Amino acid sequence: MKTQKAKNLDQVYEEVREYDLVITAEASTADSLKRRLEETKLGRFAVTPQRLAYGDELAEEDFKRDIFLKLVKEEGLRWKQASYLLRNAISCWKECGDLEKVKEHGFTGEAMEKVIKILQNTDNPLKALENYRVPEDKNVAVLAPYQLNELDKKILPDDYEEIGLFLDDEQDLPEFKVFNSSNELIQALKESIEKVGPQNAGVVVDPSSGYQALLESALESSDIPYLKQQDLSEDEDLRTFLSLMRTGLSSKRVRVKDIRPVLQELNVPVSSVESEKFIEDLEEGRLQEFRDVFSMMQHLPFEEVVRKYEEFTGRHLGPVKSILSELDVEDEMVSEARINQIEYYLDSFAPSEDIEEDGVLFADPKKVSRVDRPAVFFVGMDTEWRQEPENLAWIDQEKREKENLKDFRSLLQSGKPVFMVQDREMNEDIKPCFYLNELIDEDFQNFRQLPHRRVRPEETETETGFERQGLEIEQEEVEVLSQSSLNDFAMSPRYYYISKLVSDVDEEALEKGNLFHDYAEFYVNYPGFMDDKGDEEVISFMMNRIRPFADDLDLEKLETEFKVGLKNIREFIKNRDISREEIDGYEKKDRDENVFSEEYGKPVRSKITELWFKDKDLGGKGKIDFLQDQQNLIDYKSGRRKSEKKVVKKSKVALHGDEQYPNFQAPMYLAYHRKKNPGEKINFTFFHFLDNLGDEVTGKASNGDNVVTVTYYPEKFSKAVASNQAFELLIKDVAKSNDRRKTLEKLGCHQFKKFMEENEFPKTHDKKEVLASKFAEDFKAYAKKEVGDYKYVKNGVKSALKKLVEFHTENYFRDDIDLFEEFLEEKLEELNDYRGTRFPLDAKADNIPERDLIVK
Numbered sequence: 001m002k003t004q005k006a007k008n009l010d011q012v013y014e015e016v017r018e019y020d021l022v023i024t025a026e027a028s029t030a031d032s033l034k035r036r037l038e039e040t041k042l043g044r045f046a047v048t049p050q051r052l053a054y055g056d057e058l059a060e061e062d063f064k065r066d067i068f069l070k071l072v073k074e075e076g077l078r079w080k081q082a083s084y085l086l087r088n089a090i091s092c093w094k095e096c097g098d099l100e101k102v103k104e105h106g107f108t109g110e111a112m113e114k115v116i117k118i119l120q121n122t123d124n125p126l127k128a129l130e131n132y133r134v135p136e137d138k139n140v141a142v143l144a145p146y147q148l149n150e151l152d153k154k155i156l157p158d159d160y161e162e163i164g165l166f167l168d169d170e171q172d173l174p175e176f177k178v179f180n181s182s183n184e185l186i187q188a189l190k191e192s193i194e195k196v197g198p199q200n201a202g203v204v205v206d207p208s209s210g211y212q213a214l215l216e217s218a219l220e221s222s223d224i225p226y227l228k229q230q231d232l233s234e235d236e237d238l239r240t241f242l243s244l245m246r247t248g249l250s251s252k253r254v255r256v257k258d259i260r261p262v263l264q265e266l267n268v269p270v271s272s273v274e275s276e277k278f279i280e281d282l283e284e285g286r287l288q289e290f291r292d293v294f295s296m297m298q299h300l301p302f303e304e305v306v307r308k309y310e311e312f313t314g315r316h317l318g319p320v321k322s323i324l325s326e327l328d329v330e331d332e333m334v335s336e337a338r339i340n341q342i343e344y345y346l347d348s349f350a351p352s353e354d355i356e357e358d359g360v361l362f363a364d365p366k367k368v369s370r371v372d373r374p375a376v377f378f379v380g381m382d383t384e385w386r387q388e389p390e391n392l393a394w395i396d397q398e399k400r401e402k403e404n405l406k407d408f409r410s411l412l413q414s415g416k417p418v419f420m421v422q423d424r425e426m427n428e429d430i431k432p433c434f435y436l437n438e439l440i441d442e443d444f445q446n447f448r449q450l451p452h453r454r455v456r457p458e459e460t461e462t463e464t465g466f467e468r469q470g471l472e473i474e475q476e477e478v479e480v481l482s483q484s485s486l487n488d489f490a491m492s493p494r495y496y497y498i499s500k501l502v503s504d505v506d507e508e509a510l511e512k513g514n515l516f517h518d519y520a521e522f523y524v525n526y527p528g529f530m531d532d533k534g535d536e537e538v539i540s541f542m543m544n545r546i547r548p549f550a551d552d553l554d555l556e557k558l559e560t561e562f563k564v565g566l567k568n569i570r571e572f573i574k575n576r577d578i579s580r581e582e583i584d585g586y587e588k589k590d591r592d593e594n595v596f597s598e599e600y601g602k603p604v605r606s607k608i609t610e611l612w613f614k615d616k617d618l619g620g621k622g623k624i625d626f627l628q629d630q631q632n633l634i635d636y637k638s639g640r641r642k643s644e645k646k647v648v649k650k651s652k653v654a655l656h657g658d659e660q661y662p663n664f665q666a667p668m669y670l671a672y673h674r675k676k677n678p679g680e681k682i683n684f685t686f687f688h689f690l691d692n693l694g695d696e697v698t699g700k701a702s703n704g705d706n707v708v709t710v711t712y713y714p715e716k717f718s719k720a721v722a723s724n725q726a727f728e729l730l731i732k733d734v735a736k737s738n739d740r741r742k743t744l745e746k747l748g749c750h751q752f753k754k755f756m757e758e759n760e761f762p763k764t765h766d767k768k769e770v771l772a773s774k775f776a777e778d779f780k781a782y783a784k785k786e787v788g789d790y791k792y793v794k795n796g797v798k799s800a801l802k803k804l805v806e807f808h809t810e811n812y813f814r815d816d817i818d819l820f821e822e823f824l825e826e827k828l829e830e831l832n833d834y835r836g837t838r839f840p841l842d843a844k845a846d847n848i849p850e851r852d853l854i855v856k
Contacts, residue, residue, distance in 0.1 A: 001172065001173040001175075001440050001442075001450065001451055002170045002171065002172055002173065003170065003171055003173055003409055003412070003413075003439045003440070004166050004167070004170060004171070004409060005166065005167045005168075005169050005170055005171035005413070006165055006166050006167070006171070006370075006409060006410040006413040007164075007165055007166065007167060008413070008414075008415075009029070009032050009033065009036070009370065009372050010036070012033065012143065012163065012165075013033055013036040015141075015163055016033065016046075016141045016143065016163060017036075017037075018139075019139050019140060019141040019161070020138045020139040020140065021044060021045070021046075021047070021052075021134065021138050021139070021140045021141070022045060022046040022047070022140075022141045022142075022143060022163075023046075023047060023048070023049060023052070023134075023140065023141070023142045023143065023148075023155075023156070023160075024046060024047075024048060024142075024143040024144065024147070025048060025049075025144065025147035025148050025152065026048070026147070026368060026369065026370075027048050027051070028363075028368055028370075028371075028372065029046070029143065029369075029370060029372075030046040030047050030048055030051070031046075032370075032372035033045065033046035034046050035372075049129060049148065049151075049152040049155050050125045050126075050128070050129065050152075052132065052134070052155060053125065053128040053129045053131075053132035053155055054124075054125040054128035054129070061349070063122075063124040063125060064086065064090065064349065065349040066122070066124075067086060067115075067118055067119065067122060067124070068082055068083060068086055068345075068348075068349055069326065069327075070118055070122070071085075071086065071114065071115060071118060073328060075114045075118070077111055077114065077115075079341050079344055079345070080344065081111060082115075083344075083348050083349075085107065085111055085112050085115045086115055088102060088107055088392070089102050089107070089112065089115050089116060089119060090119075090126065091390065091392060091394070091395075092105065092107075092392075092394050093119070093126055093151060094126070094149040094150070094151045094152075095149055095150055095151075095392075095394045095395060096150055096151075096394050097149075097150030097151045097153070097154055099116055099119060099120065099126075100116070101394065102116070102394075103116075105392075105393040105394060106393075126151060129151050129152065129154055129155060130151070130154065132154075132155045133154075133155055133157065134155055134156060134157045134160075135157070136157045136158065136159070138157065140156070140157055140159075140160040140161065141160065141161045141162075141163050142156065142160050142161070142162055142163065143163045143165075144163070144164065144165050144369070144406075145162050146403050146406065147369070147403070147407070165369070165406065165410045166406075166409070166410070171413055173412060173413075173417070173419075173439075173440075174417055174418065174419055175419070175450075175451040175452050175453055176381075176419045176420075176421050176447050176450055176451065176452040176453075177418065177419060177420050177421070177452070177453055177455050178421055178422070178423045178447055178448065178452045178453065178454045178455070179420065179421070179422055179454075179455065179456070180422070180424075180454075180456070181422065181838075182210060182211060182214060182422060182425075183214070184456055185211070185379065185420055185421075185422060186211065186214045186215050186218050187218070188420065188455060188456070189203070189215060189218075189377055189379065189420060190215070190218045190219065190222060190224070192375070192377065192418065193219070193224060193360055193377075194222070194224065196374065196375040198219075198224050198225055198226065198358070198359040198360045199358055199359065200373055200374045200375055201360045201361070201373055201375050201376075201377065202360070202361045202362075202363055202371040202372070202373030202375070202376040202377070202414065202415060203215065203360060203361070203362050203363065203376075203377045203379060204363045204364075204365050204368075204371060204376060204377070204378045204379065204411065204414075205362060205363075205364075205365075205378075205379040205380060206364070206365060206366075206380055206382075206384045206385060207362070207364055208384065209380050209382075209384060211379050211380050212362065215379070216228070219359075219360060224359065224360065225358055225359025225360070226359040226360035226361075226362065227358070227359055227360065227361050227362065228362070235319040235320075236265060237315060237317050237319065237320060238317075238319050238320050238323065238346075240262055240265045240266065241305075241306075241309060241317065241320050242339060242342065242343060243259075243261075243262050244259070244262050244294070244297070244309075245297060245305065245334055245339055246336070246339055247259050247262070247294075248294050248295075248297035248298055248334075249297070249298050249334070249335070249336050249339070253278045253279075253551060253552065254278065254279050255277065255278055255279070256270055256277055256278075256279060256287070257270075259279075263287075263290065266290070266312070266313055267313075268286050268287060268290055269286065270287070277548065278548075279291050279294055279295075289312060290312065293308050293309070293312050296308070297334055298334055299333075300333070300334060301330065301331050301332060301333050301334070302324050302329055302330055302331075302332060302333075302334055302338075303324070303330040303331060305334055306320055306321060306324070323342065323345075323346070324342075327341070327342065327345060329342070361373055365378075365385045365387075365408070365411060366385070366387040368407075368411065369406070369407035369408075369410045369411050370410055370411060370414050371411070371414040371415060372414070372415075373414070373415050374415050374416060375415055375416050375418065376414040376415035376416065376417050376418070377417075377418045377420055378412065378417060378418065378419045378420065379420050379421075380420075380421060380422075381419060381421050381432060381433050381436070382421075382430050382431060382432065382433060383431050383432075383433060383434060384433075385408075385433040385435065386404075386433055386434045386435060387404045389401060389404070404435070405435055405438055405439070408433075408435040408439070409435075409439055412439075421447050422447075423446055423447045423448050423452075426841055426844065426845030426846075427841050427842065427843060427844055427845065428844065428845075429445065429446040430446065430447065431445065431446065432444065432446065432447055432450070436450075475835065475836075477832050478828060478831055478832055478835070479616045479619065479828070480614055480615070480616055480618075480619055480620055480621045481619060481620060481621070481824070481827070481828060481831075482620070482621050482622055483620070483622055483663070483664050483665040483668040483669070486620075486664050486668065486824065486827060487661070487662055487663055487664055487665075489827055489830075489831060490656065490662045490664070490827065491660075491661060491662060491843060491848065492841055492842055492843035492848050493830070493831070493834055493839040493840050493841075493842055494839045494840060494841045494842070494843075494848075495843070495848045495849065495850065496831075496839065497834075497839040498850055499850070502850065507549045508546065508549045508550050508551075508554065509638075511545065511546050511549050512546060512558065512561070512638065513638050514595075515542050515545060515546065515562075515595065516565050516569065516636065516638060516689065517610070517625060517636055518594045518595050518596050518597075519538070519542075519565075519566060519569060519596060520569045520573065520609070520625065520626065520636055521594055521604060521606075521609040521610050521625075521626075522594055522596040522597060522600075522602075522604065523569060523570060523573055524573060524578070524606055524608070524609050524626065525602070525604050525605065525606045525609075526600075526602055527570075527573065527574070529600070529602070530570075530596075531570075535563060535566055535567075538562075538566060538596075539559060539562045539563060539566070541596075541599060542562050543555070543558065543559060543562070545595065546558060560693070560697070561690055561693065564689075564690060564692075564693050564696045564697075565638070565689045565690055567696070568689040568690070568692070568696075568703055568706060569636075569687075569689050571703045572687055572689070572703060572706070572707075575703075576628050576632075576634075577628070577629070578608070578628055578629070579608075579628065579629035579630070580606065580608060581629075582607040582608070583607075583608065583611075583627050583630060583676075584676060585613060585672070585673075585675075585676040586607075586611035586612065586613050586624065586627070587611065587612050587613075588607060588610065588611060588612070589612055592610055608626065608627045608628070609625065609626050609627075610623060610624075610625060611623065611624045611627060613672050615672055615675070618671055618672055618675070618821065618824070619821075619824045619825055619828045620668045620671065620672060620824060622665070622668055622669055622672070624669060630677055630680065631677070631680055631681060631682055631683060632682075632683045632685065633669055633670075633673060633682065633683070633684045633685065634685045634687060635665070635669075635684070635685070635686050635687070636687050636689060637686050637687065637688045637689070638688075638689065638690050639688065639690075640688065640691060641686075641688040641691040641705070641706060641708055642686075642708065643708065644708055644709070644710050644810040644811075645806070645809050645810050647663075647666060647686065647708060647710055648666075648710055648809055648810055648811065648812065649809065650662050650663045651663055651664050651665070651666050651667050651820075652667070652765075652812070652816055652819075652820075653816070653819045653820055653822075653823045654765060654816075654819065655765055655809075660847050664820070664824075666684045666710055666812070667812060667816070667817055667820040668820075668824075669684060670682055670684060670712045670812060670817055671817050671820055671821055671824075674712065674714065674817065678714070679714050680714060681711065681712065681713055681714060682711070682712040683709050683710075683711050683712075684709065684710050684711075684712070685707060685708070685709045686707075686708045686709075687706055687707055688706045688707075688708070689706055690706075691705065691706045692705050692706055710810065710811055710812065711811045711812070712811070712812045712813070712817065713811060713812070713813050713814070714814055715813065715814055716813055716814050716815045717761065717808055717813040717815060717816070718760055718761050718815075720807075720813055721756045721761050721804055721807070722753045722756035722757040723753070724749060724753075726756075726804065726807065727744065727749045727752050727753065729803070729807060730744055730800050730803055730804070731744050731745060738796075738799075739792040739793075739795040739796040739799060740795075740796045740799035740800050740803065741796075742792060742796060743783060743787060743792060743793050743795075743796025743797060743800070744796065744800060746786075746787045747783055747786050747787055751786055755779060755782050759775055759778060759779070760775070761775060761804070762775050765805065765808055765809050766805075767801075767802050767805045770801050770802075770804075770805050771798060771801060771802070776797070776798075776801055779797055779801065780793075780794060780797045780798075783796070783797050
């Protein structure tokens with residue numbers, strides 16, 4: 001990889017050392033050139049136009065903030081209006097060299113006149129540029145004149161020397177060091193910084209990416225110094241204070257768990273029980289003290305809220321008071337509008353301070369064209385490195401793009417460059433920065449298509465890092481998985497891992513589901529007793545149980561769901577022919593409590609409800625809601641009903657890969673149950689007792705619409721199609737004139753079975769593939785030979801094959817469950833392997849729940 005060679009700063013210095021004054025657009029370049037002076041010079045040597053005209057006392061962001069506050073306080077402009085007009089006025093002033101030019105681009109009116117007036121009448125760096133000229137007797141060099149805007153150029157004398165950044169020959173760029181993860185990249189970068197020394201290292205990284213935060217953490221853990229800047233908006237107390245006030249103004253009832261991060265920041269302990277309560281229901285301890293402060297917040301001025309916050313926490317809110325004073329809102333009542341304005345101000349004009357410290361230098365690739373360190377590490381280098389020119393009338397987009405590309409070419413040759421990148425993130429290729437395509441005359445879409453070397457950080461023992469305590473814990477092998485854990489693992493091993501660390505349980509939904517399950521179990525045991533109780537008493541009991549977990553707005557809907565759900569569950573159970581004999585292989589756990597049993601003082605004695613199994617040989621475990629008899633397993637669901645085909649597609653090993661959210665409940669339970677009942681046909685029924693909620697309200701409901709049953713056949717599918725039941729399936733429930741039925745009845749069951757036994761049905765589940773197969777051609781020829789060459793025979797054969805594919809895709813067969821058991825064994829092996837290394841993503845991150853928790 002070659003590009004036009006850039007001068008290094010030593011070369012630039014040798015070229016400009018004899019000049020009286022060197023003008024450059026970048027302050028960091030000016031400072032670097034001054035450091036190279038061999039002897040002290042009177043006055044300035046290398047300097048930016050603003051420093052030359054105004055001095056170093058006031059940074060541009062500081063004067064912008066001062067002007068903004070005058071516009072909103074003295075001139076009465078709206079906050080966003082003032083910020084927008086000020087930003088455009090300053091941009092146009094710089095690019096055109098004339099503040100009044102902004103009016104030529106449509107920015108007219110009283111508000112803009114106020115902005116122009118204050119900019120003209122207030123002492124500021126841009127006004128200083130208007131009035132300053134470099135003395136003509138100075139011997140002046142201008143480094144990279146293209147980097148200066150028109151306002152900068154106003155200070156230049158008539159005669160000066162232009163110093164370019166590039167030479168005529170070419171320079172080889174280094175290969176890319178490609179890492180598998182951001183953690184590996186940061187570890188290798190930290191090791192490299194330790195080798196060269198922090199004072200010799202520069203890191204070019206997009207500050208908005210995750211790399212900089214990771215690197216700062218890694219450097220701090222190893223006591224490696226680095227130059228950093230602290231924004232006031234990053235103050236923890238300020239962020240906590242604003243978050244607390246915003247939540248306090250919410251019109252909804254607020255749960256403790258909703259502001260748990262705030263409570264943790266305030267050192268307020270929260271138990272798991274208290275976490276689910278609403279704040280107004282807190283009754284004791286520090287949480288009660290917090291409730292008292294929280295409940296009064298919206299009725300107090302900002303100053304009083306600060307005082308109460310300080311009393312509660314024992315901490316001084318200096319930065320908060322400073323911001324409130326700066327905005328002159330201390331005496332105003334807390335309101336959402338004011339909080340929005342404060343946050344907008346912090347996002348737009350937050351003051352910052354340099355924390356003076358020697359060490360690693362961080363550089364933003366969008367703000368500099370060179371880094372003055374012997375070793376410079378370029379981290380990430382993705383599409384976010386491109387500096388998009390602002391879409392403003394006074395900016396020449398094409399010219400600006402060319403200038404940005406020059407800066408980028410120069411930047412890549414700073415010091416001894418090292419390119420450190422990831423090639424993939426969240427299972428997708430990371431696209432290299434657009435400027436690389438412009439610099440390198442090759443066609444590429446990812447870093448692997450460029451000269452690269454895949455590397456890993458060194459595995460070294462070190463005593464540095466955050467203090468940690470070693471724990472001797474023997475890791476036990478995972479021997480069984482529940483269907484839900486298997487679902488998570490199959491979707492993404494990384495998501496499975498995260499789901500074990502983080503609980504995201506909806507307590508309202510969990511409590512509602514538990515109440516329905518407990519009712520169904522209790523009704524199986526005491527149907528007459530519950531009928532006598534009536535719905536009104538039972539629903540009142542259920543509402544009292546769920547009220548602490550539910551928002552007020554949900555209560556009416558929940559009451560309707562309880563009414564419909566109880567009716568459907570009763571009807572479903574009454575219509576089942578229940579065998580009450582205990583079935584081997586399942587157990588009832590003593591710790592499983594039933595709230596209705598406790599309420600009415602009647603024990604649950606039945607051995608056919610809420611039954612657990614755990615099988616290490618299979619590798620699975622689970623709980624069956626209801627065993628109607630030896631051949632019928634039932635599971636209650638409060639969610640939406642899915643078709644038989646959808647249930648099977650989500651769970652068959654051969655099909656689930658096309659599904660975003662696999663669900664292996666049915667094959668898991670069937671695999672276990674068939675071990676206890678070999679050779680038996682087994683039905684698995686999902687009863688979605690709320691699926692017909694809308695129809696129940698309108699009076700058009702049928703309980704049968706809530707039922708989905710999939711069947712397990714104890715023979716392989718290839719054998720099942722050559723059976724009487726397959727033949728009956730093809731001819732039943734259709735008119736005698738139907739092409740399929742007419743063809744098959746004339747062919748006869750015996751001839752049908754004979755063909756199916758002698759020819760193997762295609763293994764695919766796809767109708768098109770089956771119809772295009774040799775098997776389909778042979779069956780059509782066979783039927784024509786036996787029945788006759790009629791059009792209805794051709795249509796009948798096609799319809800029969802499609803129906804057999806549906807038979808395959810809506811049920812489970814012995815080979816399906818055999819394949820599932822192999823799949824489960826493989827997943828257990830993978831899981832235990834990953835526990836010793838790292839859980840891979842193996843999925844598109846956007847398709848996974850808790851996407852933001854999936855670490856790189």
